Amino acid sequence: MKIPLVEPGTIGPCPVAPDALQGITRQQTNPARWNGAGWQDFVAALRAADVELVESVVACGVYATDAGGTAYGMPHGVVIARDAGQVSRLLKTAQACRVPVTVRGGGLTTEGESVAFGGVLLDMSGMSRVLTIDANALTVRTEAGIYWHSLAEELRRENLDYLSAPLNLTSSVGGTLGVGGIDVNSARLGCSADQAVSLQVVTPTGEIVECSDTENSELFQRVILGYGQFGVITEATLRIRPYTPLAMHYYYYSSLRAAIEDLQMLDRNDASDYSGILTIMDCAVNLLVAFDSDEREAAFRKHWESRLRGHGEFGFALCMLGHYAVRPWKLGEALYLLQRKQAVFPEFRRPEYLRAGKMHDRSVVFSRAVWKHWGSRQMVIPDLATSADKFIAAVERGNAICRKYFRHYTLYCVGIKLRPEHKPHYEMSCIPPDADGWAYGCEFEPMIEGEVYSRDHFQAFKNAIYDIGVDLGASYYRFGGMMKGYIRRVFGDAVVDRHLALKRRADPAMILNRDVIF
Numbered sequence: 001m002k003i004p005l006v007e008p009g010t011i012g013p014c015p016v017a018p019d020a021l022q023g024i025t026r027q028q029t030n031p032a033r034w035n036g037a038g039w040q041d042f043v044a045a046l047r048a049a050d051v052e053l054v055e056s057v058v059a060c061g062v063y064a065t066d067a068g069g070t071a072y073g074m075p076h077g078v079v080i081a082r083d084a085g086q087v088s089r090l091l092k093t094a095q096a097c098r099v100p101v102t103v104r105g106g107g108l109t110t111e112g113e114s115v116a117f118g119g120v121l122l123d124m125s126g127m128s129r130v131l132t133i134d135a136n137a138l139t140v141r142t143e144a145g146i147y148w149h150s151l152a153e154e155l156r157r158e159n160l161d162y163l164s165a166p167l168n169l170t171s172s173v174g175g176t177l178g179v180g181g182i183d184v185n186s187a188r189l190g191c192s193a194d195q196a197v198s199l200q201v202v203t204p205t206g207e208i209v210e211c212s213d214t215e216n217s218e219l220f221q222r223v224i225l226g227y228g229q230f231g232v233i234t235e236a237t238l239r240i241r242p243y244t245p246l247a248m249h250y251y252y253y254s255s256l257r258a259a260i261e262d263l264q265m266l267d268r269n270d271a272s273d274y275s276g277i278l279t280i281m282d283c284a285v286n287l288l289v290a291f292d293s294d295e296r297e298a299a300f301r302k303h304w305e306s307r308l309r310g311h312g313e314f315g316f317a318l319c320m321l322g323h324y325a326v327r328p329w330k331l332g333e334a335l336y337l338l339q340r341k342q343a344v345f346p347e348f349r350r351p352e353y354l355r356a357g358k359m360h361d362r363s364v365v366f367s368r369a370v371w372k373h374w375g376s377r378q379m380v381i382p383d384l385a386t387s388a389d390k391f392i393a394a395v396e397r398g399n400a401i402c403r404k405y406f407r408h409y410t411l412y413c414v415g416i417k418l419r420p421e422h423k424p425h426y427e428m429s430c431i432p433p434d435a436d437g438w439a440y441g442c443e444f445e446p447m448i449e450g451e452v453y454s455r456d457h458f459q460a461f462k463n464a465i466y467d468i469g470v471d472l473g474a475s476y477y478r479f480g481g482m483m484k485g486y487i488r489r490v491f492g493d494a495v496v497d498r499h500l501a502l503k504r505r506a507d508p509a510m511i512l513n514r515d516v517i518f
Contacts, residue, residue: 034076060076066107254283263415383442388437412443414440416441443477
């Protein structure tokens with residue numbers, strides 16, 4: 001079936017955003033469910049290829065939504081990934097029968113990208129083994145369905161650790177490599193995808209290919225940060241490091257601008273091993289700075305700490321006391337900040353994670369503790385990714401949107417050191433085209449806290465954030481799914497049509513993750 005293109009500025013079908021019309025404020029809904037044509041023939045062919053498919057409503061219902069909790073869909077059947085050969089047979093059969101295949105790792109997407117609207121849901125969690133650890137080369141070979149916290153536990157037994165992983169370690173390795181993955185050490189080491197040395201990929205037509213920067217490099221570049229359009233990652237070789245505990249420092253600000261300026265100053269000067277900003281609204285801004293070695297920490301204290309404008313905990317408390325003393329009408333906000341502090345701060349200082357003042361389990365603190373207090377049934381987290389010079393404007397404008405739509409919210413800001421020019425990122429990705437040296441990202445997350453909001457309220461909020469990205473010429477860490485209508489607006493018709501042509505050549509029946517980007 002040939003999917004018609006649309007000329008810029010006209011109204012008609014569009015393969016990237018089939019329900020978006022020019023000039024109409026967009027409230028994206030689920031894509032149309034696949035009509036099931038030829039399903040029984042596909043099931044018979046799949047079973048002949050020795051691929052187990054589960055069709056029960058109970059099994060399919062497990063995958064009805066993702067972490068976002070706002071997109072819902074049901075696959076016709078589910079396949080649990082077992083090995084690359086099985087995935088290959090599945091995709092070959094799906095191509096022949098024109099049956100869509102949606103890949104799911106940890107299911108932590110928030111725009112419905114890992115929700116199947118009919119067809120097959122391929123659950124990668126069945127491929128979750130660590131294959132080899134090379135302590136001399138400092139690499140690990142792992143199946144791509146493994147969650148980062150499980151990988152961290154395997155590495156820890158060898159006194160090793162991952163380099164850069166997403167904040168939520170219940171993400172899968174393969175899913176993370178396909179979208180980027182940011183950590184508080186990304187400003188120094190790059191995103192999680194930059195730690196990939198090589199990949200085993202099953203292409204949309206079922207070929208099993210090993211790729212890297214030097215072997216099948218074009219495929220490697222498109223799969224890394226390619227949002228699952230050009231293949232299923234089944235194995236990955238990643239760079240790792242010797243395990244070290246962390247020395248943590250927290251600096252508190254009442255000004256987003258000052259905190260971001262200080263964050264970028266630290267990044268430019270390689271002054272810390274870890275850095276990031278986590279806020280409670282724009283009232284309590286925490287700049288986190290951490291170190292892997294005493295030497296790096298001592299150099300920071302000698303050369304850079306005095307240049308930070310943030311306060312220690314006691315100094316910040318005095319500032320807040322003065323701020324709310326002259327604003328008694330905001331005492332409710334002050335009480336909320338105090339309650340959040342009392343609930344959250346002890347999680348970062350629990351004695352089982354700390355010894356001699358150093359954090360000995362960053363995976364617990366940065367992942368499980370954070371999501372214990374920030375997670376909820378619905379995870380609405382629009383984001384913006386910009387060059388360094390646009391970042392303050394993006395965060396301040398996004399913060400104003402948060403205040404308009406929600407009583408309480410949090411912002412998470414981090415930098416990403418970019419790969420050298422000879423190792424480019426995939427063009428249609430979260431890396432802004434004008435970023436040089438570093439890109440910066442901010443997640444805008446409402447604190448829902450049991451309140452009930454309509455789906456339109458959430459979507460209007462997300463659209464308002466995404467509109468800032470269009471206006472600034474930025475990008476997004478989460479794009480696709482329910483916000484596909486922004487893709488042409490962000491990247492332009494020429495770029496999108498060029499990559500759509502690449503997708504059609506790689507995936508003739510357009511079956512792999514077809515509701516994500518194209």
